[in-house]
């Protein structure tokens with residue numbers, strides 16, 4: 001038995017062998033973070049089945065990641081490697097650990113500046129606002145990233161790894177580090193890392209980045225290394241205070257496709273559902289399906305999720321890049337969430 005497992009493992013290429021190790025490590029990290037979220041919650045009472053969990057898990061984590069991996073590696077990086085790959089072998093002779101460290105630090109430096117740029121450019125804000133739209137931030141909330149943001153950032157992340165001649169196993173190792181660190185900084189864990197927060201970024205600062213507070217609209221851009229925020233004057237870490245408001249100061253669609261449409265054209269989800277039968281049929285599909293399952297299997301009712309009050313603030317302290325949408329979009333208030341559910345449920 002053990003011999004056949006060993007023979008199977010050694011018959012795989014090094015990337016597959018590495019993936020067989022990184023995948024269980026990823027699952028282990030998820031389990032550890034989930035336990036820590038329950039034991040030491042940053043915000044008490046945040047449910048596991050929080051608002052938007054299914055959108056983040058099914059659409060962003062599985063559907064979008066799968067498609068974009070094919071696009072980025074198959075249609076962008078592979079042609080680049082075919083054209084330039086054999087000429088650049090700058091890091092080939094380095095130990096794997098040095099290669100991983102080099103790409104983690106350089107990409108993290110890039111992502112700090114691109115993230116900061118996204119917060120100050122009206123155009124690029126539209127590729128980032130989805131990431132800020134969740135009002136209940138937890139281990140999976142970081143997966144919510146606009147497709148264009150992922151295409152840009154992952155191409156810039158993985159193309160150099162391939163083009164500079166890194167060991168191919170750097171790709172799955174780097175992907176594991178990204179996933180675990182990304183889940184960690186968004187996790188609802190009350191971490192107090194003291195002086196370490198000057199170097200290693202964690203939920204302490206990144207949860208503030210997801211707050212709807214004027215003082216953090218242009219702060220805490222770091223992902224893995226908090227050092228960039230401290231170096232470039234964008235760190236915000238108040239003593240003993242936690243955010244009171246989360247997410248965006250304006251109404252934002254709840255649905256994966258709706259969120260991407262909203263980045264191109266502003267629209268009011270509730271008003272559209274009120275006058276378009278087609279949109280209503282599509283918009284209410286998941287709710288109707290889950291209600292149907294829930295009626296037959298009571299235990300499955302948990303999958304319907306919870307209704308969350310979406311108090312759009314009447315006073316918006318500072319506009320997000322490009323200004324906060326005004327008119328019907330901004331007018332969507334506390335009634336929006338409940339009417340959405342009644343529209344969905346009754347259609």
Ligand SMILES: [Zn+2]
Pocket residue numbers: 115119128131132209
């Ligand atoms: Zn941001």
Ligand SMILES: [Zn+2]
Pocket residue numbers: 131142186206209210
């Ligand atoms: Zn985030």
